[in-house]
Amino acid sequence: MFNRAKCRRTENNNEDKSTTELQSFSKKPEVHLSFESLTYTVNTYRKLKKVKNEILHGIDGCFRSGQLTAIMGPSGCGKSTLLNVLAGYSISGSSGQVYLNGSLRDEKQ
Numbered sequence: 209m210f211n212r213a214k215c216r217r218t219e220n221n222n223e224d225k226s227t228t229e230l231q232s233f234s235k236k237p238e239v240h241l242s243f244e245s246l247t248y249t250v251n252t253y254r255k256l257k258k259v260k261n262e263i264l265h266g267i268d269g270c271f272r273s274g275q276l277t278a279i280m281g282p283s284g285c286g287k288s289t290l291l292n293v294l295a296g297y298s299i300s301g302s303s304g305q306v307y308l309n310g311s312l313r314d315e316k317q
Contacts, residue, residue: 238273246304
C-alpha cells in the first residue's frame with residue numbers, strides 16, 4: 209500500500225534555498241467491493257412502444273483494496289453504467305447484490 213504524502217514548497221525571500229515539508233495523511237480503512245448477478249435495465253421506445261433494454265447482463269466481479277483494476281471495453285458496452293450502478297447513482301432498473309467488505313449494501317443509503 210502506498211503512503212500518500214503532500215509536498216509543500218516554501219521559499220525564503222532572503223535566501224536562495226527552498227525547503228520541502230512532507231505532510232502525512234492517515235491511512236484509510238480498506239474497502240472490498242464485490243457484486244453478483246448485477247443487471248441494469250432501461251425503458252426505451254421503438255415505434256411508439258415501450259421496450260425494456262437490458263444494458264448489464266448478470267455481471268459478477270470484485271474490486272479488492274490495494275489492487276489495480278481496469279474496466280475495459282469498446283464504446284457503449286456499459287463501463288460507465290457499471291460504475292454508476294456500483295456507486296448507487298443508478299438504482300432504478302438495477303438488480304443483483306453489491307457487497308461492501310462482505311456486507312450487503314443497503315441501496316437506500
